[in-house]
Structures are given as structure tokens and as C-alpha cells.
């Protein structure tokens with residue numbers, strides 16, 4: 632079993648999709664359209680994503696609703712992976728909401744289910760039960776094309792491995808994730824790269840940039856369609872402390888500019904301390920951390 636290999640495939644898939652390359656993405660066995668990961672969903676037999684989705688639509692005939700201001704919601708979400716010895720329950724009956732503009736950290740020991748939860752929330756893995764709501768819209772039962780459009784337009788992704796395409800410049804990497812494509816997104820990409828401090832690096836390729844600069848490009852890419860929420864999986868895991876702080880600054884400032892929420896998985900207490908709320912996972916369960924002191928807002 633190589634769970635991380637599978638996870639990497641999904642991460643690469645969304646990076647390619649973000650880069651406007653979704654047409655060339657292959658279809659994994661058990662998928663309806665080549666986007667969501669197999670293994671997530673029904674434990675036991677061979678998972679069939681289409682059947683799983685139909686079953687969830689049947690089990691949730693009425694759309695679930697979130698508070699009006701919630702941009703992201705998990706409603707009784709469960710997700711299992713198929714391991715060599717049977718199903719592994721990675722996410723168990725998780726419910727929470729994230730409001731516009733919130734910065735929420737998702738913490739927990741290795742293997743507690745953080746990435747699995749993020750994959751489900753990012754519509755990259757089909758839950759076995761429950762549903763994900765994006766800006767109040769229940770995603771259970773949506774067709775692949777609708778899920779793909781929702782993911783592209785309303786959700787930004789940042790991964791630990793920056794997932795930039797090496798043959799393209801920084802500006803192209805950002806622009807090609809824009810809903811109107813490489814040309815249509817060029818100006819917005821240049822502006823965002825300026826905002827993350829890379830206005831002088833537009834034509835540099837990823838290998839000509841430092842790790843921190845590459846992650847800034849990935850942040851700009853995540854924000855290019857002004858999403859409702861950015862999902863970040865250990866976005867500073869490959870960076871030193873100083874660069875970590877810089878990247879968090881550009882992520883939170885960039886998101887705040889458009890009221891975008893950020894949900895970030897982290898093992899770093901320093902990163903979690905900057906969040907307004909902390910959700911803690913243990914054995915697939917998720918609960919608010921009551922001990923967390925939200926950082927004080929700077930007085931103007």
C-alpha cells in the first residue's frame with residue numbers, strides 16, 4: 632500500500648486541473664470522470680464512485696443547508712479508504728462550518744485523517760456518507776462537470792509540494808488556472824504575483840525560484856479565481872521558519888482581501904496559533920479545540 636503515492640496522484644491531478652490541463656488527465660478505475668480518488672467512499676467491495684454518488688443522493692433527498700454565511704460545510708461526513716486488510720475509516724461523522732474570511736487550522740497526529748478530510752472537502756474524494764456544502768450548496772449528487780467547475784471557481788488549493796509545472800513561467804502557472812485560461816488570466820496573474828511580492832519574477836520558471844517563492848506562486852494560483860475558500864495541506868511544511876511566516880502572511884492577506892476563508896492542515900503550533908479557530912482530529916473524529924486562543928486583531 633502506498634497511501635501517499637495515491638494522495639500525490641490526486642494532488643497532481645488537481646494541480647493539473649488548476650493549470651487548465653484537466654482534459655489530458657487519465658481516468659482511474661472506479662471513477663466517473665477522472666477526478667476523484669478511488670478508495671475514498673464505500674469500504675468493502677470495489678468502490679464505484681457513480682453508484683456511491685447516486686446512493687448519497689438517494690440517502691439525502693433534501694439538500695442539507697448551512698448557515699447563510701458559511702462558505703464551507705461538512706455535514707456528517709465519513710470517508711473510508713480501501714487498505715490491504717480491509718477498509719480504513721479515515722473520517723468519521725465529521726460536521727463543522729467555516730465562515731467567510733475565517734482562518735481555521737486543522738491539526739492532529741499523523742494518520743488522524745486530516746488530509747482525507749481535506750480531500751473530501753475539496754471535492755477530490757467522494758465521501759461514503761454525509762455531504763460537503765460549498766457556499767451553502769449541497770454537493771451530493773452533483774455531476775462531475777458541476778463538481779469540477781465548483782472546484783475550479785470556488786475552491787483554491789495549496790499543497791506542501793508546490794506542484795508548479797516546470798515548463799511554464801510563474802505568470803503562466805498562475806494564469807492557466809484562471810477560469811478564462813492562460814491568455815485571459817495573464818493580467819490577473821501578474822497582479823496577484825505582484826501582491827505576493829513576485830512582480831519581478833513573472834517570467835521565471837519554478838526551478839529558478841526559491842522554495843518560498845514557489846509557494847508564493849502556488850498561493851497566487853490558489854487565489855486566481857477569487858475562491859470562497861482555500862484548502863491548504865501543510866503549505867509551509869517544506870519551508871524554514873522565516874519563510875513559513877512570509878508565506879502565511881501572503882496567504883492570509885491575499886485571502887482576506889476578498890473575504891476568502893482558509894482551512895489549513897498543519898503540524899506546526901506556530902502556524903495553528905495564527906488561526907482564528909483550531910479543529911483537532913483524532914482517529915477520524917474532529918472537534919473544535921476549546922483551548923485555542925485566537926490571535927488578537929491588530930487595532931487600526
Ligand SMILES: Nc1ncnc2c1ncn2[C@@H]1O[C@H](COP(=O)(O)OP(=O)(O)OP(=O)(O)O)[C@@H](O)[C@H]1O
Nearest residue numbers: 634637712713714719721741742743744745746747
Ligand atoms: N489512499 C489510501 N489508501 C488506504 N489508506 C489510506 C489512504 N490514504 C490515507 N489512508 C489511511 O487513512 C488514515 C488517515 O490518513 P490521512 O493521510 O488522512 O491522515 P493525516 O492526519 O493527514 O496524516 P499525516 O499528518 O501523516 O499527513 C490513515 O490510517 C492512513 O493510513
